[in-house]
Amino acid sequence: MELSGGQIVVQCLKDEGVEYLFGYPGGAVLHLYDAIFHQEDVKHILVRHEQAATHAADGYARATGKPGVVLVTSGPGATNAVTGIATAYMDSIPMIVISGQVPTAVIGSDAFQEVDMVGITRPCVKHNFLVKDVKDIAATMKKAFYVATTGRPGPVVIDIPKDITDPNIKVPYHYPRDISMRSYSPASKGHLGQIKKAVELILNAKRPVIYSGGGVVLGEASAELTQMTQILDYPITNTLMGLGAYPATNKQFIGMLGMHGTYEANLAMHESDVILAVGVRFDDRVTGKLAEFCPNAKIIHIDIDPASISKTVKVDVPIVGEVKQVLEQMMHLIQEHPSKPDTDALANWWAQINHWRTTQCLEFDRNSDIIKPQAVVEQLYAITKGDAYITSDVGQHQMYAAQFYHFDKPRRWINSGGLGTMGFGLPAAIGVKLAHPDMEVACITGEASIQMCIQELATAAQYNTPIKIINLNNRYMGMVRQWQELNYESRYSQSYMETIPDFVKLAEAYGHVGIRVEKPEEVQPALEKAFAMKDRTVFIDFLTDRTENVYPMIEAGKGHQEMTLRVAPGTPIERELA
Amino acid sequence: MRHIISILIENEAGALSRVAGLFSARGYNIESLTVAPTEDATLSRMTLVTRGNEDIIEQITKQLNKLIDIVKLIDLAEAAHVERELMLVKVKTNDTTREEVKRLSDIFRGKIIDVTNGSYVIEMTGTSEKLDAFVQALDESSIIETARSGPTSMSRGEDGLHL
Ligand SMILES: Cc1cc2nc3c(=O)[nH]c(=O)nc-3n(C[C@H](O)[C@H](O)[C@H](O)COP(=O)(O)OP(=O)(O)OC[C@H]3O[C@@H](n4cnc5c(N)ncnc54)[C@H](O)[C@@H]3O)c2cc1C
Numbered sequence: 001m002e003l004s005g006g007q008i009v010v011q012c013l014k015d016e017g018v019e020y021l022f023g024y025p026g027g028a029v030l031h032l033y034d035a036i037f038h039q040e041d042v043k044h045i046l047v048r049h050e051q052a053a054t055h056a057a058d059g060y061a062r063a064t065g066k067p068g069v070v071l072v073t074s075g076p077g078a079t080n081a082v083t084g085i086a087t088a089y090m091d092s093i094p095m096i097v098i099s100g101q102v103p104t105a106v107i108g109s110d111a112f113q114e115v116d117m118v119g120i121t122r123p124c125v126k127h128n129f130l131v132k133d134v135k136d137i138a139a140t141m142k143k144a145f146y147v148a149t150t151g152r153p154g155p156v157v158i159d160i161p162k163d164i165t166d167p168n169i170k171v172p173y174h175y176p177r178d179i180s181m182r183s184y185s186p187a188s189k190g191h192l193g194q195i196k197k198a199v200e201l202i203l204n205a206k207r208p209v210i211y212s213g214g215g216v217v218l219g220e221a222s223a224e225l226t227q228m229t230q231i232l233d234y235p236i237t238n239t240l241m242g243l244g245a246y247p248a249t250n251k252q253f254i255g256m257l258g259m260h261g262t263y264e265a266n267l268a269m270h271e272s273d274v275i276l277a278v279g280v281r282f283d284d285r286v287t288g289k290l291a292e293f294c295p296n297a298k299i300i301h302i303d304i305d306p307a308s309i310s311k312t313v314k315v316d317v318p319i320v321g322e323v324k325q326v327l328e329q330m331m332h333l334i335q336e337h338p339s340k341p342d343t344d345a346l347a348n349w350w351a352q353i354n355h356w357r358t359t360q361c362l363e364f365d366r367n368s369d370i371i372k373p374q375a376v377v378e379q380l381y382a383i384t385k386g387d388a389y390i391t392s393d394v395g396q397h398q399m400y401a402a403q404f405y406h407f408d409k410p411r412r413w414i415n416s417g418g419l420g421t422m423g424f425g426l427p428a429a430i431g432v433k434l435a436h437p438d439m440e441v442a443c444i445t446g447e448a449s450i451q452m453c454i455q456e457l458a459t460a461a462q463y464n465t466p467i468k469i470i471n472l473n474n475r476y477m478g479m480v481r482q483w484q485e486l487n488y489e490s491r492y493s494q495s496y497m498e499t500i501p502d503f504v505k506l507a508e509a510y511g512h513v514g515i516r517v518e519k520p521e522e523v524q525p526a527l528e529k530a531f532a533m534k535d536r537t538v539f540i541d542f543l544t545d546r547t548e549n550v551y552p553m554i555e556a557g558k559g560h561q562e563m564t565l566r567v568a569p570g571t572p573i574e575r576e577l578a
Numbered sequence: 579m580r581h582i583i584s585i586l587i588e589n590e591a592g593a594l595s596r597v598a599g600l601f602s603a604r605g606y607n608i609e610s611l612t613v614a615p616t617e618d619a620t621l622s623r624m625t626l627v628t629r630g631n632e633d634i635i636e637q638i639t640k641q642l643n644k645l646i647d648i649v650k651l652i653d654l655a656e657a658a659h660v661e662r663e664l665m666l667v668k669v670k671t672n673d674t675t676r677e678e679v680k681r682l683s684d685i686f687r688g689k690i691i692d693v694t695n696g697s698y699v700i701e702m703t704g705t706s707e708k709l710d711a712f713v714q715a716l717d718e719s720s721i722i723e724t725a726r727s728g729p730t731s732m733s734r735g736e737d738g739l740h741l
């Protein structure tokens with residue numbers, strides 16, 4: 001079969017089983033768009049900004065485990081995609097980004113809409129390619145999918161000059177079935193000797209904690225993690241990226257850890273003698289002050305990426321491998337092992353943890369006559385029976401979502417953790433809804449974040465992806481305001497916008513339903529009404545308490561043991577807004 | 579501590595910039611970097627000299643290994659190794675200094691590869707310290723220019739860095 005470069009790209013996508021291509025056309029990719037026009041297998045989703053193409057593809061990838069695929073033109077199309085590429089990179093999300101490039105003959109001449117996409121994206125991709133020959137397209141596409149989806153996943157950029165997709169130049173097409181690369185071979189099984197050492201530590205622990213994260217979601221190892229945790233009866237905490245990897249409603253779950261994690265999770269880490277870290281990367285939001293991190297614990301770390309191990313925290317037993325396989329190996333050894341966990345020690349440990357739990361660190365004022373953002377998330381959880389896909393933006397609302405929507409399944413919680421990209425939530429929700437049209441999808445956002453990709457309301461209308469937008473509108477960049485309150489004597493420099501649009505009218509302008517909710521007693525009926533409209537995108541604008549802050553909190557430079565619990569009344573922000 | 583890292587990397591456009599970019603993005607220092615194709619035209623060999631404590635060097639080698647184009651690497655500080663650097667030095671000469679410079683170059687086993695009325699170009703190989711010592715021994719004001727390759731290196735014995 002002889003095909004042009006443009007046709008080859010599309011055919012490769014079909015052969016990879018790609019359902020959706022998120023993109024935006026332009027000069028350098030017109031040949032490609034013409035090839036797309038002639039087929040229906042790969043459905044193109046036209047976004048309103050290239051950043052949203054990457055976030056939507058990212059949401060699709062997080063919700064399915066399959067790579068998200070993006071197509072953008074050269075120059076501004078390519079640079080607009082960079083934020084989304086970096087977002088995917090930081091959270092290890094598999095993504096393929098095809099960018100147009102100026103014709104080979106003029107590369108390097110500052111041609112119209114030329115940017116060095118390979119150079120610009122180099123620090124925020126797993127790998128990138130510049131295709132210089134139409135005959136190389138198929139093998140490059142195969143390599144790109146292979147690299148993006150194996151090992152520690154990540155985005156891969158393929159930059160294709162316009163002449164390479166010329167419809168008049170045809171070459172035989174063959175999509176390689178397998179690929180092997182001598183320079184790339186991710187580990188799978190863990191080292192048995194290391195796993196044995198780990199099992200000894202685990203079974204002899206007096207105050208164990210399992211600290212698991214995004215790697216368990218990415219590695220599809222929730223079932224193994226859950227089974228092993230329950231066999232051991234050990235407490236487990238998740239990172240922001242790991243939420244759902246272990247059922248949050250199970251009694252062994254002690255909540256998220258880190259900056260806005262629970263008191264019990266952070267204190268358990270601090271007092272622990274053995275930590276089993278599974279698919280986590282000891283991020284600074286998790287560890288707090290490094291010098292005080294888990295002072296008494298031996299640490300076991302399972303990770304597919306050797307560079308994640310001992311990067312910030314030196315570990316005692318490193319295990320490089322696929323989390324699923326390593327947990328299977330580990331579980332097998334635990335079950336065969338003559339000794340069992342020390343039940344007396346464990347009972348004491350649980351008593352201690354349950355004591356910490358009595359602080360009820362997430363409690364908030366339930367009698368307030370202003371809507372509390374936490375209450376909205378609680379209601380959302382109740383109405384969706386905890387079974388919705390939740391995307392979020394970045395800020396306080398993201399933390400409330402993490403704290404109050406109890407994820408029992410992996411891939412349900414879709415947020416930008418590593419880069420913390422405002423604007424992620426709405427396009428990501430569109431990607432998720434396309435992946436799971438029969439599931440409820442809600443985007444928990446804030447009035448500042450939502451405005452960063454608000455134009456995607458048009459995309460949601462065009463492709464009829466009914467999602468529910470839960471806008472926790474506190475008329476502040478709440479997270480910024482909270483830090484200014486704590487560290488800058490409440491000088492709210494630029495964390496407030498004087499002109500916030502009428503979101504109800506805005507939603508209506510895009511053809512959606514808008515609802516404004518101003519009183520606590522209206523929250524539940526509004527949510528019920530919104531979710532009853534199965535086939536509509538509904539924007540619900542909740543006017544929430546402007547003064548509410550996220551607690552508990554580990555303030556900058558502090559350790560796990562120094563958590564700040566709820567803010568005392570009479571603070572400057574309270575006075576100011578009284 | 580000083581480490582010499584030898585790298586086999588796919589001989590592809592942009593491979594060098596991936597390595598250099600990694601060092602600048604992560605704030606590691608590069609003392610020197612040499613690169614040239616090997617006997618297998620699909621592979622290049624790089625020799626990179628860097629400094630750092632054990633933890634930093636461990637991260638550097640792990641991060642390098644993560645680069646998709648890198649096929650193999652070895653930290654030569656972990657093994658007995660030989661290293662050589664090439665230097666060209668151009669020095670001013672006149673009737674009174676010519677003999678002296680020649681003698682000094684001979685002591686260091688240098689070769690004079692270009693001669694004019696007023697200058698020599700001296701070629702010298704050796705460890706970086708030896709080249710430093712030669713430069714020190716020269717009268718500073720006589721040096722017109724120096725060009726150094728940075729060290730290149732391999733392990734002693736039968737084992738080697740190959741596919
Ligand atoms: C406003 C804000 C506040 C935040 N507050 C918190 C907070 O309080 N608590 C918190 O936890 N986070 C918080 N974060 C998120 C934080 O920045 C990090 O993104 C997060 O902690 C990283 O999660 P993780 O360690 O699970 O790693 P991830 O980024 O999910 O990385 C996954 C790890 O697993 C490995 N891995 C991937 N696949 C596999 C596999 N198949 N097998 C084995 N290993 C694998 C990877 O190599 C990597 O090391 C916050 C973010 C924002 C924006």
Ligand SMILES: Cc1ncc(C[n+]2csc(CCOP(=O)(O)OP(=O)(O)O)c2C)c(N)n1
Nearest residue numbers: 395396397422446447448449476477478479
């Ligand atoms: C693109 C981008 N710019 C800036 C920031 C810094 N930032 C983090 S949270 C935040 C405020 C978010 O405000 P809002 O969306 O209203 O959420 P809230 O905190 O009020 O819930 C800002 C500006 C960011 N994370 N992303």
Ligand SMILES: [Mg+2]
Nearest residue numbers: 446447476478
């Ligand atoms: Mg806000």
